[in-house]
Amino acid sequence: MTEELEHKFIADLEQHQNIVHKVCKLYTNNKDAHNDLFQEITIQLWKAYPKFRGEAKFSTWMYRVALNTAITLYRKSKRTIKTQDFDSVLFKIESSEYDDTEEQQLQLLYKAIHHLSDIEKALVFLYLEDKNYREISETMGISEVNARVKMNRVKNKLKKILNP
Amino acid sequence: MDQLELLKKNWKKLDHTLPKLSREEISNLIHKKSSSIVKWIFIISLLEFIIPNILLLFADFDKYTTETRALGLLNFSIIFNTITYIVIIYFIYRFYKNYQSISADSNPKVLMQNIIKTRRSVKHYIWFNLAMIPIISLVTLYKKFSTPDFLEKLPEGTSMLLVWFLTFVLVAVIVTLTWLFYRLLYGILLHKLKKNYNELVYSNGDDCG
Numbered sequence: 165m166t167e168e169l170e171h172k173f174i175a176d177l178e179q180h181q182n183i184v185h186k187v188c189k190l191y192t193n194n195k196d197a198h199n200d201l202f203q204e205i206t207i208q209l210w211k212a213y214p215k216f217r218g219e220a221k222f223s224t225w226m227y228r229v230a231l232n233t234a235i236t237l238y239r240k241s242k243r244t245i246k247t248q249d250f251d252s253v254l255f256k257i258e259s260s261e262y263d264d265t266e267e268q269q270l271q272l273l274y275k276a277i278h279h280l281s282d283i284e285k286a287l288v289f290l291y292l293e294d295k296n297y298r299e300i301s302e303t304m305g306i307s308e309v310n311a312r313v314k315m316n317r318v319k320n321k322l323k324k325i326l327n328p
Numbered sequence: 329m330d331q332l333e334l335l336k337k338n339w340k341k342l343d344h345t346l347p348k349l350s351r352e353e354i355s356n357l358i359h360k361k362s363s364s365i366v367k368w369i370f371i372i373s374l375l376e377f378i379i380p381n382i383l384l385l386f387a388d389f390d391k392y393t394t395e396t397r398a399l400g401l402l403n404f405s406i407i408f409n410t411i412t413y414i415v416i417i418y419f420i421y422r423f424y425k426n427y428q429s430i431s432a433d434s435n436p437k438v439l440m441q442n443i444i445k446t447r448r449s450v451k452h453y454i455w456f457n458l459a460m461i462p463i464i465s466l467v468t469l470y471k472k473f474s475t476p477d478f479l480e481k482l483p484e485g486t487s488m489l490l491v492w493f494l495t496f497v498l499v500a501v502i503v504t505l506t507w508l509f510y511r512l513l514y515g516i517l518l519h520k521l522k523k524n525y526n527e528l529v530y531s532n533g534d535d536c537g
Binding site for chain 2: 170173174175177178181182185186189202203204206207208209210211212215216225228229231232233235236237238239266269270273274281282283286288291292293294302303304305306319322323326
């Protein structure tokens with residue numbers, strides 16, 4: 165039975181692993197930290213899997229476990245970003261004034277996101293996953309109004325980081 | 329264009345660039361050990377509970393019984409220990425129930441609330457232990473200080489007021505140091521959690537949920 169469950173879990177996770185990788189991408193800034201967080205999320209998913217009854221979609225259920233691990237359960241400090249990175253973001257913004265390619269903008273955006281708080285990153289993640297405010301509020305356990313207010317703040321904060 | 333919109337547009341394209349783990353690699357991962365905060369809180373709570381009780385096993389019970397009887401504290405000691413063990417059993421039950429309620433698939437707000445609730449019951453257990461230190465030591469010392477044996481050994485001219493003053497200071501120092509140790513331990517462990525919880529729930533009082 166356990167073996168059967170394990171096979172099913174591995175197949176489910178293999179299919180949806182991009183969700184976990186994307187969470188890791190927002191919460192970490194190097195390969196080691198990425199792998200480390202991926203491992204902890206996988207362990208937490210596996211631990212919670214016997215309780216997964218299929219009421220929600222597997223992917224929706226994964227959002228919660230993955231975000232909970234990144235926000236609350238995970239305790240490695242490797243992913244902490246040094247303050248120099250922030251300066252390099254600002255520097256790049258100035259130097260890239262005349263070279264405004266989309267790729268460069270995306271890199272700057274990722275760097276800016278790394279300066280957000282854990283909660284703000286979760287909101288950004290759900291927004292990027294195209295979740296509406298009702299889904300965001302349900303996943304995070306806050307009211308819809310609160311989710312909307314916080315999301316607007318995150319957008320403003322990102323704007324400030326990118327256009328100081 | 330909104331900066332996040334630009335990122336959203338590219339978010340789906342990311343799928344091709346992300347690492348792709350095989351089933352075997354995933355299988356290896358699930359058998360690794362977790363380093364989650366809940367696990368650490370649980371281990372520390374268990375140690376807090378087990379260490380003092382293991383130390384008690386090494387206590388010389390015969391000597392303890394003879395001494396308490398000599399001091400006229402045998403009944404007090406029996407009642408005190410009975411109450412202590414009833415309270416400890418109650419806390420074991422609470423710890424167990426609380427850890428059962430911590431689930432990684434609840435929403436972040438509920439998860440953080442459950443961890444904080446769990447910590448609160450461990451904190452109550454610690455407060456209980458801290459309160460027991462002055463009660464047991466002051467009652468025992470009160471009896472001890474009244475014995476002729478102790479009074480004989482006391483250097484002549486020593487005021488009992490001074491003896492009691494020093495006793496109070498010593499007990500206060502022990503209690504404060506233990507309290508500081510716990511504060512530091514859980515301060516380190518729960519700092520991030522509390523910060524995130526406050527940000528999620530209380531940010532500028534705009535929570536309507």
